[in-house]
Amino acid sequence: MVLKVFFPSCCSSAESGILIGRWISEQNSAVILAVVHFPFIPVQVKQYLSEVQRVSKVSVSVLGSWSNSKQEKEENLTEFLEDLGTIFSHEPWIQISKEGDSKFWSCSTLQKHSNDPKEEEIILIYYDQRKVMLSHLHPPLDTSTSADPKAEDASKLSAIFDTVAKSKILFMTDRYDDGPIKLTHWQSDGVEASIIVELMKQASVPACMLLTFLLSLISGVCRSRVLKFWPLSFLWSKLSTCEQLGHRLQHLQVISSNRKAQNQTQLMRKANIFVSLLIDVALGILLMSWLYRKNRIGHLADTLIPVADHVAEELQDLLQWLMGAPAGLKMNRALDQVLGRFFLYHIHLWISYIHLMSPFIEMILWYVGLSACLGLTVALCILSDIIALLTFHIYCFYVYGARLYCLKIYGLSSLWRLFRGKKWNVLRQRVDSCSYDLDQLFIGTLLFTILLFLLPTTALYYLVFTLLRLLVVIVQGLIHLLVDLIDSLPLYSIILRLCRSYRLA
Amino acid sequence: EERPFRSASGAALALRRRQHSASCRELAVRCPHLQLRSLSAATSAVWLAAYGLFVLTENSVVLSAAIFITLFGLIIYLHFVKIDQESLLVIGSLGIQVTSSYASGKESTTFIEMSQVKDVVINEAIHMQKVIYYLCILLQDPGDPQGVSEVVPLFQSSKPRLDCLIEVYKSCQEILAQRKTAPQSS
Numbered sequence: 225m226v227l228k229v230f231f232p233s234c235c236s237s238a239e240s241g242i243l244i245g246r247w248i249s250e251q252n253s254a255v256i257l258a259v260v261h262f263p264f265i266p267v268q269v270k271q272y273l274s275e276v277q278r279v280s281k282v283s284v285s286v287l288g289s290w291s292n293s294k295q296e297k298e299e300n301l302t303e304f305l306e307d308l309g310t311i312f313s314h315e316p317w318i319q320i321s322k323e324g325d326s327k328f329w330s331c332s333t334l335q336k337h338s339n340d341p342k343e344e345e346i347i348l349i350y351y352d353q354r355k356v357m358l359s360h361l362h363p364p365l366d367t368s369t370s371a372d373p374k375a376e377d378a379s380k381l382s383a384i385f386d387t388v389a390k391s392k393i394l395f396m397t398d399r400y401d402d403g404p405i406k407l408t409h410w411q412s413d414g415v416e417a418s419i420i421v422e423l424m425k426q427a428s429v430p431a432c433m434l435l436t437f438l439l440s441l442i443s444g445v446c447r448s449r450v451l452k453f454w455p456l457s458f459l460w461s462k463l464s465t466c467e468q469l470g471h472r473l474q475h476l477q478v479i480s481s482n483r484k485a486q487n488q489t490q491l492m493r494k495a496n497i498f499v500s501l502l503i504d505v506a507l508g509i510l511l512m513s514w515l516y517r518k519n520r521i522g523h524l525a526d527t528l529i530p531v532a533d534h535v536a537e538e539l540q541d542l543l544q545w546l547m548g549a550p551a552g553l554k555m556n557r558a559l560d561q562v563l564g565r566f567f568l569y570h571i572h573l574w575i576s577y578i579h580l581m582s583p584f585i586e587m588i589l590w591y592v593g594l595s596a597c598l599g600l601t602v603a604l605c606i607l608s609d610i611i612a613l614l615t616f617h618i619y620c621f622y623v624y625g626a627r628l629y630c631l632k633i634y635g636l637s638s639l640w641r642l643f644r645g646k647k648w649n650v651l652r653q654r655v656d657s658c659s660y661d662l663d664q665l666f667i668g669t670l671l672f673t674i675l676l677f678l679l680p681t682t683a684l685y686y687l688v689f690t691l692l693r694l695l696v697v698i699v700q701g702l703i704h705l706l707v708d709l710i711d712s713l714p715l716y717s718i719i720l721r722l723c724r725s726y727r728l729a
Numbered sequence: 730e731e732r733p734f735r736s737a738s739g740a741a742l743a744l745r746r747r748q749h750s751a752s753c754r755e756l757a758v759r760c761p762h763l764q765l766r767s768l769s770a771a772t773s774a775v776w777l778a779a780y781g782l783f784v785l786t787e788n789s790v791v792l793s794a795a796i797f798i799t800l801f802g803l804i805i806y807l808h809f810v811k812i813d814q815e816s817l818l819v820i821g822s823l824g825i826q827v828t829s830s831y832a833s834g835k836e837s838t839t840f841i842e843m844s845q846v847k848d849v850v851i852n853e854a855i856h857m858q859k860v861i862y863y864l865c866i867l868l869q870d871p872g873d874p875q876g877v878s879e880v881v882p883l884f885q886s887s888k889p890r891l892d893c894l895i896e897v898y899k900s901c902q903e904i905l906a907q908r909k910t911a912p913q914s915s
Contacts, residue, residue, distance in 0.1 A: 226752060226822045252822075345752060347823060380844055381824075 226345045227333060228253035229318060230384055232353040235259045236322070238408040240291040242308060243318065244273065244394075246282055246387045251380050254287050254318060255387045257353075257394055258409040266311050282390045288318030288333075309334055320348070353410040356388045357395075359726045435480035443473065465605040468707065472599065475501060492717060499716040504599035507710075511603055512596045521593055525586035532578045532614060536571050539617075543567050546688065555681045563628075563685055567621055574617040601707045608703040615696045622693035629686040632675055639672035734893035736760075737861045744893050752821030752904055756897050759814045760887045763807075763832060775799050808833040812886040817897065821904045825849075825866060827883060839881075843908065845869050847877060849901045851894050862891045864898060 230245075230253065238259045245256040260269060273284050289305040309317040316333040331346050395409050460466045475497045515521055547564035549555065596603035612619075641647060642665070647658035660668070720727055731745045743759040779795030811832040818826040824842045831837075847867040854861055864883045870876035884894075 228823065345750065347750075347753070347820065349823070381842055 226252065226347055227316070227318075228347045228349060229320070229331065230255045230349045230351050231320070232256060232258075232410060233350050234353055234410040235290070235408055236350075238290070238292065240293065241289075241408070242269075242286055242312070243288045243290050243320070244269075244284055245287050246284055246391075247287060247314070248383055248387075251383070253384070255384050256287060257284065257388065257391050258407045259290050260286075261406040261408065264406070269312075276391070276394055280390050280393050282387055284391065284394065285314060286312035287314055288320065291319075291321040293321070293323060351384075351388075353388060355726045356385055357392070357410075358724075359385055359389075432480045432482060435476065436482070439473065439477055439480060443477075446470075446473075463609050464704065465602060465609050468601055468605040469598070471711065472501070472601070492714070495716040496714040499719075500711065500713065501599070503715060504601055504710055505597070507600040508596045508598060508603055511600060512593065515593055515596070521590050522586055525589050528585055528589075528614075529578060529582050533575065535615075536575050536578075536617075539571055540568060542688070543571075546685065550684065553680065553684065555684070556678055559678055559681050563681070567624075570617060570620065601710050604703050604707050608700050608707075611696065611700060611703075618689070618692050618696055621689045625682075625686040625689040629682050632679060632682050636672065636675050636679070639668050639675065642668040643672055732896075735890050737859070737888040737890060742887055742889055742893065744889070744896060746896070746900060752907055753819070754900050754904060755816060755818045756900055757814055757816035758884055758887045758889055758893070758897075760812055762813075763811060768803075772799055775802075804833075807831065808835055815884050815887055817883060817901070819901055819904045821907045827881075829886070841866060841868070841881065846905070849898065849905060851891075851898055852880075852882075861888065862894055863888070864894050 228251070235256070235258070239261055241259045241261040242264075243256045244258055244260055245254060247254050269286065273286070276282075276284050289308055291305060305319060318331065318333050320329060320331045322329045329348070331348055333344070333346065394407070479494055479498055479501070515524075543564050546555075547560050592606055593603075595606065638648070641655060642660065645657060645660065646655050648654075649656045731743050734742045734744055736742050740761045742761065745757045745759065747755045747757075749755065775795055775798065779791050782791045783789065808831060812829050813832050814828075814830045816828045816830075818828070820826075822843055824840055825846060826838055826840045828836055828838045845868050847869040849864065849866050851862055852865055854863060863885075866881040866883065867877045868879040868881065870878035884897075889897075
């Protein structure tokens with residue numbers, strides 16, 4: 225069978241030594257992790273390897289020898305290297321050698337205990353150790369735990385990736401350390417680490433604990449009984465800002481928990497939440513800095529009242545139109561006037577209320593705008609809530625129109641049944657025939673006729689106000705869609721896919 | 730060595746076969762280059778249309794927009810659409826690597842492990858009024874040893890004809906046959 229040797233590209237310029245790594249006998253492949261240089265004491269090498277094996281649970285052993293001679297080939301070196309094979313007995317003993325400036329390597333194996341000495345083919349695969357270590361390929365099924373035969377079909381290459389990923393402890397020491405062993409691997413030019421990352425790792429533990437403490441305080445306050453009385457709890461459930469804040473609180477709790485992420489999906493989720501929070505707060509602060517410059521809040525507050533007035537005027541015009549002959553339809557004059565005047569009075573009340581609030585609008589907006597520093601999503605939710613509050617009268621009109629229409633339809637259907645001589649049987653939940661008295665029939669038919677002829681008027685009012693309400697709901701819905709997008713977009717995964725795609729399997 | 734063949738639409742292709750070792754072969758199909766006459770035809774069509782619009786609207790922005798569109802379109806075409814060479818690298822006991830290199834130099838590769846490869850076959854397909862042959866890799870279904878979970882078509886943009894495909898098929902089968910005999914030997 226073909227022998228596959230995986231050789232790290234960083235060791236191609238290393239000095240002569242012996243190769244250590246893992247031998248996977250099922251696939252007849254050897255994964256070389258590092259090169260140990262001369263001089264070394266075999267006993268210490270074996271000790272070191274058994275320690276590494278114990279910590280990382282990867283069966284590391286000495287696999288062969290590597291010679292990189294700058295001068296001509298020395299005969300005694302090759303014999304020395306073959307003799308090493310007897311000290312570290314490994315079957316087969318791989319010998320890779322490279323001469324001076326030649327581009328070609330020679331790779332051969334020594335089989336001591338096999339019966340038939342045949343030339344077996346060797347494939348040497350060059351791999352980038354750092355990228356293979358960081359790539360998160362799906363983990364191979366643990367054949368010792370799962371008993372089903374499908375475990376053998378698991379991807380063979382993932383064993384290679386897994387071996388390199390688990391041997392991180394091997395990469396901690398390099399040849400500049402003053403130990404008995406001098407290794408060469410991808411970190412051998414000095415352990416690569418960023419100061420900022422290390423500092424952040426050190427600082428993250430107390431920061432997490434502080435954050436958890438603060439969050440527990442805040443959630444304790446939120447859950448206190450004071451805030452659960454009926455009007456307040458109804459208010460909290462209706463305002464989307466509170467919902468969003470609760471959502472974000474939950475996210476913060478997920479991030480600041482002390483336990484490390486168990487598996488890859490949890491780690492990605494935590495990272496995504498963290499990046500989303502960061503971007504959110506950054507955008508919110510940007511928005512805030514834009515709003516508070518050049519007194520934009522003042523301009524906004526100044527234009528708010530005229531806009532509300534304008535909307536009210538438009539509504540009044542609409543109602544006048546409905547009270548006349550809208551689109552050529554002839555309405556019932558009396559009902560029309562009643563409904564129209566009722567709604568006009570409502571608008572009048574609303575306008576007075578807005579005018580009452582107008583001196584405080586600017587201050588309220590100023591303080592509410594400060595909360596944008598909690599995140600862009602909070603600012604958008606506040607905007608949606610402000611829109612809901614400003615168009616409250618449209619909501620009221622919709623409710624009135626809908627109730628009237630509902631009552632009318634209900635009455636109409638019941639009286640229609642009476643007209644035909646039938647009745648709704650509540651016990652049996654079906655329509656039964658029923659014999660009415662004459663005066664019942666008379667009054668019922670009268671009422672039915674009245675309701676039927678008043679139907680177009682009510683239906684028109686209902687239609688108009690439903691459309692207005694729909695408009696407001698669409699605007700609010702778009703804002704909420706944007707908020708959900710910012711909340712749930714996995715930005716970290718996207719950025720990782722674009723920049724370091726080898727880390728995502 | 731390189732041999733000339735034809736694609737399904739009649740364009741000239743070149744197949745290059747290299748044997749690196751007994752169990753490793755590389756087969757590369759080189760597509761025809763971007764023709765100068767089609768490039769100039771497209772450019773002059775766009776510019777004639779832009780000039781016509783300019784005469785209608787008397788706005789010179791149309792002309793500069795046409796230039797940008799032509800340049801941009803050419804860059805996008807070279808980087809994402811025009812494939813220069815498609816190659817297949819078969820390494821017995823390791824896997825099959827399919828590489829497409831675009832005219833702008835971009836290379837996109839896909840690697841399929843040998844344990845997932847069931848077989849390499851030539852399939853027929855009815856496309857409009859023609860019957861075309863294409864080479865594809867059949868992937869093993871992990872649940873069902875006889876089933877096929879996926880079909881990966883090869884040489885999709887160069888579309889070589891049957892004689893070229895037969896050469897590639899024979900080379901691949903020689904290497905794939907080795908893995909059936911290999912497990913029996915020690």
